[in-house]
Amino acid sequence: MEDLFMFKAVFRDARLWYRIVDALASLIDEGTIKASEEGVRLRAMDPSKIAMIDFEMPRDAFDEYECDGEVMLGLNFDEVKKVVKRGSAKEKVQLEVPPGSARLKIIFKGKATRSFSIPLIDIEYEELPTPSLSFNVKATAMADIFEEALKDVELVSDYVKLEGRSNAIVVKGQSDRGEVETTLTTETGALLELEVKEEAIASYSLEYLMDMITANKAAEVVTLEFSSGMPLSLTFPIPGGGTIRYYLAPRLEE
Incomplete structure (x- = not known):
């Protein structure tokens, strides 16, 4: 007899899953991660209401996926992170919630x-709701190069x-x-795409x-989208399907 689950998902790479949780x-x-027949989604504001995260992963991104209706997974991400950090790239990770359970089971499957x-x-x-924003600048950059510019x-x-x-995105700091x-x-390969409807300048919290x-x-x-004095959108496509997208309010210039 097969086990029954309110929610069950098997992901191919436990180390990549840790990076997503991180x-x-x-x-x-x-x-709260909302699981449905279509996949999983999390959309939440940070405590200060300055930033939002929008994470989604379709069911096709998982090796196996079962969900009975809509299942709400309320999680302490620091605790989840401690556990999934124990996984390796050679292991699969299975997430499951049996019927009537108030616990998330995390199983690493390797040797x-x-x-x-x-x-x-x-x-x-x-x-x-999804933020209703229009952007004048859209650029897809190599994520590691953008990180070095921030550092x-x-x-x-x-x-x-x-x-x-x-013809460029310029990352500046001054004090x-x-x-x-x-x-x-x-031209240098730092950007893969650049679309500029109107040139723009905006400042954001480095932290x-x-x-x-x-x-x-x-x-x-990473895809950056912004307009002058407007929120910034950063979108990270996850290999195999899914996205992590952040929105960040601008710094008001003095």
């Missing part, structure tokens, strides 16, 4: 089978200024400690961006 935990401590169980937590679920800014400033020009500027173009860029461990490229 990216979620960079912005929120707790949250050995290792099983963990953590409690689901009761979190008030709020269905957040350069970290030497001199707490904020990043992004400039979208007709009493000094100035830094990195130019990304398609938040450094948290968000942890998603580059799960994705090789």
Whole structure:
């Protein structure tokens, strides 16, 4: 007789799953993953309401997937992260919630089978709408190169200024400690695509961006979208299907 589950998902690479969880935990401590027949989704604001994360993974991205209706998985991501960090790239990871259970079972399957169980937590679920934004600049960059540009800014400033020009994205930082500027173009290979409807300049918190860029461990490229004085969108496509997308409010210039 087959075991019955409210929710069961098997992902091919436990190490990649850890990197995904790490990216979620960079912005929120707790949250509710909504599982349905289509796949899993998490959309949540950070505690300060400055940033939002929008994560989705379709059922086809999993090796196996079962979901009985809609299942809400209230999770402490720090605790989940500690467990999934124990997985390796040579192992599959299985997530399951049996009927009537208030616990998430995490099973690593490789040469050995290792099983963990953590409690689901009761979190008030709020269905957040997709932000209605239009962007004048859209650029797809190599994620590691964008991360290095942010690390350069970290030497001199707490904020990043992004400039979208007709032929480049410029990442700048400036303070009493000094100035830094990195130019990304398609010609050098730092950018894979660049679309500029109108040139734009906007500033954002470096602390938040450094948290968000942890998603580059799960994705090789990142798509930046912004307009002058408007929120920034960062989208990381996950290999095999799914996306991690962040929204960050701009810094109001003094």
